[in-house]
Amino acid sequence: MSSLDPIDVFRTEAAELLDCLEATLLDLGEKPDSGALVDTAFRALHTIKGSGAMFGFDTVAAFTHDFETAFDLVRQGKVPASVELVNVSLSAKDYIRMLIEDPDNTSSIIGDAVLDELRRLVGGVGHASAAAPPAPRTEAAPTGVNGGAALTHEPTQGADAAAGWRIGLVFDPDILRNGTNPLALLDDLRDLGPCEIVPRLDAVPDLAALDPEALTLAWDVTLRGDASREAIEDVFIFVGDEVRLILTPLDAAASPETAPVPACAPASEPERQAVLAPTPQAPVPAEAAGSAPEARPGTRRPEDRPSATVRVEAGRLDELMDRVGELVIAQARLSQLAGLQTDAGIKSISEEIERLSSRLRDTTMGIRMVPIGSLFGRFRRLVHDLSRDLGKPVDFVTEGEDTELDKTMIERLADPLVHLIRNAIDHGIESPAQRGGGKGPTGRIALTAEHVGAQVLVSVRDDGAGLDAARIRAKAEEKGLVAPGTPLTDQQIYQFLFAPGFSTAATISALSGRGVGMDVVKKTIEGLRGSIDIATEPGAGTTVSLRLPLTLAIIEGLLIRVGEGRYVIPLSAVEECVELPALERETRGRDFLNIRGELVPFLRLRTLFEAEGESDPHQKVIVIAAGGVRIGLVADQIIGNHQTVIKSLSKLHADVATFSGATILGDGTAALIIDVGQLVTGGRPERLQEFQEVA
Amino acid sequence: MAEIAEAVGHDGALQVVMLRIGAETFALDAGMVREIIDPIPATRVAGARGHLASVVNVRGNVVPLADIRERFGMPPVAATRDTRFVVIEVAIEGDPVVVALIADKVFEVTEIHFDQRQAIPKIGTNWRPEYIKTIVKFGDDFVIIPDIERILN
Numbered sequence: 001m002s003s004l005d006p007i008d009v010f011r012t013e014a015a016e017l018l019d020c021l022e023a024t025l026l027d028l029g030e031k032p033d034s035g036a037l038v039d040t041a042f043r044a045l046h047t048i049k050g051s052g053a054m055f056g057f058d059t060v061a062a063f064t065h066d067f068e069t070a071f072d073l074v075r076q077g078k079v080p081a082s083v084e085l086v087n088v089s090l091s092a093k094d095y096i097r098m099l100i101e102d103p104d105n106t107s108s109i110i111g112d113a114v115l116d117e118l119r120r121l122v123g124g125v126g127h128a129s130a131a132a133p134p135a136p137r138t139e140a141a142p143t144g145v146n147g148g149a150a151l152t153h154e155p156t157q158g159a160d161a162a163a164g165w166r167i168g169l170v171f172d173p174d175i176l177r178n179g180t181n182p183l184a185l186l187d188d189l190r191d192l193g194p195c196e197i198v199p200r201l202d203a204v205p206d207l208a209a210l211d212p213e214a215l216t217l218a219w220d221v222t223l224r225g226d227a228s229r230e231a232i233e234d235v236f237i238f239v240g241d242e243v244r245l246i247l248t249p250l251d252a253a254a255s256p257e258t259a260p261v262p263a264c265a266p267a268s269e270p271e272r273q274a275v276l277a278p279t280p281q282a283p284v285p286a287e288a289a290g291s292a293p294e295a296r297p298g299t300r301r302p303e304d305r306p307s308a309t310v311r312v313e314a315g316r317l318d319e320l321m322d323r324v325g326e327l328v329i330a331q332a333r334l335s336q337l338a339g340l341q342t343d344a345g346i347k348s349i350s351e352e353i354e355r356l357s358s359r360l361r362d363t364t365m366g367i368r369m370v371p372i373g374s375l376f377g378r379f380r381r382l383v384h385d386l387s388r389d390l391g392k393p394v395d396f397v398t399e400g401e402d403t404e405l406d407k408t409m410i411e412r413l414a415d416p417l418v419h420l421i422r423n424a425i426d427h428g429i430e431s432p433a434q435r436g437g438g439k440g441p442t443g444r445i446a447l448t449a450e451h452v453g454a455q456v457l458v459s460v461r462d463d464g465a466g467l468d469a470a471r472i473r474a475k476a477e478e479k480g481l482v483a484p485g486t487p488l489t490d491q492q493i494y495q496f497l498f499a500p501g502f503s504t505a506a507t508i509s510a511l512s513g514r515g516v517g518m519d520v521v522k523k524t525i526e527g528l529r530g531s532i533d534i535a536t537e538p539g540a541g542t543t544v545s546l547r548l549p550l551t552l553a554i555i556e557g558l559l560i561r562v563g564e565g566r567y568v569i570p571l572s573a574v575e576e577c578v579e580l581p582a583l584e585r586e587t588r589g590r591d592f593l594n595i596r597g598e599l600v601p602f603l604r605l606r607t608l609f610e611a612e613g614e615s616d617p618h619q620k621v622i623v624i625a626a627g628g629v630r631i632g633l634v635a636d637q638i639i640g641n642h643q644t645v646i647k648s649l650s651k652l653h654a655d656v657a658t659f660s661g662a663t664i665l666g667d668g669t670a671a672l673i674i675d676v677g678q679l680v681t682g683g684r685p686e687r688l689q690e691f692q693e694v695a
Numbered sequence: 696m697a698e699i700a701e702a703v704g705h706d707g708a709l710q711v712v713m714l715r716i717g718a719e720t721f722a723l724d725a726g727m728v729r730e731i732i733d734p735i736p737a738t739r740v741a742g743a744r745g746h747l748a749s750v751v752n753v754r755g756n757v758v759p760l761a762d763i764r765e766r767f768g769m770p771p772v773a774a775t776r777d778t779r780f781v782v783i784e785v786a787i788e789g790d791p792v793v794v795a796l797i798a799d800k801v802f803e804v805t806e807i808h809f810d811q812r813q814a815i816p817k818i819g820t821n822w823r824p825e826y827i828k829t830i831v832k833f834g835d836d837f838v839i840i841p842d843i844e845r846i847l848n
Contacts, residue, residue, distance in 0.1 A: 650793070652747055652759045653740060656743050668736075670738040670757045671738060
């Protein structure tokens with residue numbers, strides 16, 4: 001990462017914290033009694049507040065403070081974490097995100113409305129008491145050394161003393177590293193009234209032992225005037241965790257025994273740790289966070305990540321992948337050449353390099369792999385909101401979050417999955433009243449991912465009413481997509497769902513029913529070299545399955561020869577290979593094949609690619625599946641499997657639709673990758689229909 | 696013409712690579728030439744336009760192989776000992792695109808002077824005028840400065 005703009009760092013960090021907050025709030029909706037979840041949410045809020053103030057996002061800090069204040073009542077167990085509270089908290093979280101991403105165009109009206117709602121829910125606790133800063137969780141920290149989180153009130157409570165306050169100030173030694181300037185805070189104190197500020201030097205070590213970045217000074221401040229306790233505490237609002245503030249009314253301070261502020265000097269190692277330990281919320285997580293008494297298993301704070309990770313720009317990974325692709329190609333050429341040599345030394349080096357490069361390829365691809373759970377997490381909110389808006393209670397279950405996929409793939413999967421999940425809730429799941437058959441009023445959406453061979457299978461399963469083939473068929477006939485009475489399998493009928501503008505929804509809701517979406521989903525998935533299948537059972541639900549390759553950069557291909565040219569067919573599209581019967585060698589008008597009783601139309605690649613020379617006597621038919629139909633491609637020879645490093649075609653060849661890219665073969669020549677979907681439809685959807693009619 | 700003017704020095708000189716295609720001598724702005732390589736096996740692309748009928752592997756990238764003879768009405772010729780691929784980078788709709796250009800012979804890198812510029816004759820040629828930026832007198836001969844972007848696209 002070359003640019004280290006602190007604002008960007010804050011934004012990235014805040015985005016992670018907000019994600020964590022959202023996940024925690026959603027968990028809390030399911031387990032309202034979990035104190036650990038409340039604490040996690042509270043910590044996330046607290047960190048956002050602290051770093052927001054530090055990086056100049058004052059509105060963020062102020063809003064988050066109010067949010068935190070209200071939420072603190074939940075933490076103290078005074079208010080239950082009800083569903084309404086979780087909903088409002090989610091809105092509050094969204095508002096914080098808006099404030100961070102686009103502070104200029106975010107109206108504070110929204111924030112005020114959210115806060116009002118929040119305050120109403122926490123039981124009419126008004127501004128006055130809500131404005132009191134969050135009380136610290138002190139039980140974990142050794143008392144007497146550091147009060148734990150925030151502002152320690154002296155037991156000598158009383159009316160605000162008109163005479164003034166004696167203030168003892170001890171900052172966390174790390175506060176300078178976090179970018180806080182204690183002198184500015186002292187200046188703020190001066191604004192409240194005439195101050196007498198005396199630094200305490202007893203904790204300052206010898207010059208030799210002095211760490212210039214650690215704050216070892218403490219201060220005693222005598223503030224005269226009628227400043228209220230709240231006003232003083234407000235000065236330290238954004239360093240809540242990192243300062244110990246001891247406030248004593250001036251008249252009470254007359255007694256010399258009152259509140260000697262313990263020095264924060266690193267007098268002994270255990271004491272120092274005790275001072276550091278209760279600050280896991282520090283914006284720059286200290287190593288001590290791991291050992292902090294508050295660390296709980298199962299929380300997902302960013303601090304919990306193993307420290308041995310490096311953030312790398314995605315572009316660099318792409319570049320690395322390109323280099324590795326070139327290496328694989330060069331290595332293939334080398335081993336081909338070495339195969340022709342008799343020198344055993346050359347052969348063994350070539351084998352060594354082959355082994356190394358294939359391991360390097362696997363490692364590089366591994367670097368780009370991201371667990372799909374990062375994507376699944378985003379949908380919990382979607383399901384939560386949809387279920388609320390549509391009045392359909394839904395359980396959202398995810399499985400296989402550990403399944404890894406190429407990063408680019410995961411990014412591009414997000415939109416299609418949003419569509420599928422929306423459809424499942426809006427169309428799939430019935431309203432509670434309509435749900436029969438012992439299913440219970442709560443619907444269930446399962447989002448699962450698993451490895452199937454070299455592919456990943458991602459499926460969205462609902463337990464709703466299932467698809468109505470007759471209704472889809474009627475709609476398709478009405479739209480003229482298919483002639484009435486054409487024999488179609490159910491699977492073929494479901495394919496109409498992917499036709500542009502196709503919708504059987506009787507009414508258009510805000511979410512779906514406009515028929516926009518499924519065709520886009522299909523296009524996106526096919527763009528990722530994946531396929532999409534629908535399985536349904538009336539009354540029991542629908543499953544939409546996406547089959548995706550693990551990576552976009554390298555595919556398994558079937559290398560074939562047509563005339564003099566060699567081509568690659570993506571292996572994921574290939575169903576089977578058969579020999580072309582002698583009868584079919586010369587075209588007889590239309591070309592069909594009878595494969596186990598099924599009619600399969602086929603295309604002669606020799607004709608399509610204008611191949612020259614004699615055709616092979618024993619031509620082969622490669623049967624491919626695309627868009628729900630099976631067609632055969634006739635080639636002269638099947639050469640075999642080929643690890644295909646995909647190279648895109650030049651912009652100048654944008655008019656060539658038959659090929660989706662190219663690859664480089666072992667001998668250094670280029671081979672073209674056949675775009676199966678394009679070949680079947682020729683870019684014309686009606687071609688697909690012709691094939692469907694035939695099949 | 697503007698692009699040429701930019702590359703031309705104060706004295707009206709331009710660094711060019713001189714090459715022969717068919718019977719004509721062309722001069723390519725040396726700035727666009729990446730490298731000159733010996734011919735390598737090309738892969739035909741079914742359905743592509745005639746002057747971009749194949750692709751070649753240039754240092755791990757699959758780039759179009761351009762034969763601009765067709766654009767100048769010249770008959771196709773088999774490769775000879777002198778045939779070279781001139782790898783150039785051109786801007787197509789704003790994006791840099793690498794193309795290998797078939798040349799029957801590559802001569803040298805030299806300077807041409809724009810004060811020797813000639814008007815393109817309206818008759819006496821069957822070339823399409825938009826393919827030619829200008830014609831410059833070089834020694835006793837004329838060289839063509841082609842508009843590669845237009846020829847390719």
